[in-house]
Amino acid sequence: MAETNNFLPLMLDLSGRKIVIFGGGSVGERKAELFCGCADTVVVSLDFSERLQELEASGQVRLSKLDLTAATDSKLREIVSGAFLVIPATSSSELNRKISNIAGESDILINQVDALGSVVIPSVIKRGDLVIGISTLGHSPAVSKYTRKQIENVITPAYSDMIRLQDELRSFLKLHIKEQKKRKVLLWKVLENEKVWNGFSESYEKAAEEAYKIISDNVGNFE
Known part of the structure; x- marks a missing residue:
């Protein structure tokens, strides 16, 4: 029997909320672009993509340079302190799990990119004040993308x-x-x-x- 699906879609006001993203690559970049317009978005990594550097230059995100592979648990706890949501998006599954565990100690919401965390970030369609979120809870990104394309054909500007x-x-x-x-x-x-x-x-x-x-x-x- 499949596990009970306890996920419920919500619209949240993220004004002033701290979102911490670990990883400065393409995944971290995509997450930062999603959140930077509505929350205090911090990206932690040793290196950052060109787009993330552009977002910092325009004041939309804050970049924190850190070698995460060498970071102590106490340092990671310091970074996630006060966060509303933590997103471990590094290239290391082991490091992502470590960050998730540390965030979980403080009951911080977690969006895991390589596993099902406490928060699932849907594919989002925006038409002004109309916001539509699409998710398959990570079971089929292809179906999620296909559904988005179908809806975009119907929900015009x-x-x-x-x-x-x-x-x-x-x-x-x-x-x-x-x-x-x-x-x-x-x-x-x-x-x-x-x-x-x-x-x-x-x-x-x-x-x-x-x-x-x-x-x-x-x-x-x-x-």
């Missing part, structure tokens, strides 16, 4: 504009219709209208014009 428009319409409708259920009906009429979606290909203003026409044509039914 227009979704970002629709979120903006829906937010605008919600504020407008709150001024004119008291009942939430009635506002919901109108918002769905806009959401399901092909002319509104097609309008985004021309401009946001064109789509908004179509949306407000729908509201105007139907608002009388709810007053």
Whole structure:
């Protein structure tokens, strides 16, 4: 029988949180690029990729030069102290396990790149305020990548504009219709209208014009 899957997707505010990544190669670089825009991101390694050096130069990450193979346990504990999440991404599985064990002593969340840790970082699709995470819990990166490509074909950049428009319409409708259920009906009429979606290909203003026409044509039914 397969082990119980206790992983649950969450959206976390990482503002001011410390993320420590061990390893300055391609994997560490990819993790740093994901987190640097929303958390205090530190990368620890003896050498760093060119991209990581660029991220440091632009103030997006902090690089800490250290020979991890020679680092003592006390030094590693010092580095992970206060971290919200630790990512061991070195080329050594043994070193990654050592870092994971040390972080685990302080109940720090761990994302392991060569094993299933306490945190699984999904493949992420962003369309403005729409965020979609995809994961197979490490069982099939190929399926995860394939799924992402399929979703990206459906969830176009227009979704970002629709979120903006829906937010605008919600504020407008709150001024004119008291009942939430009635506002919901109108918002769905806009959401399901092909002319509104097609309008985004021309401009946001064109789509908004179509949306407000729908509201105007139907608002009388709810007053």
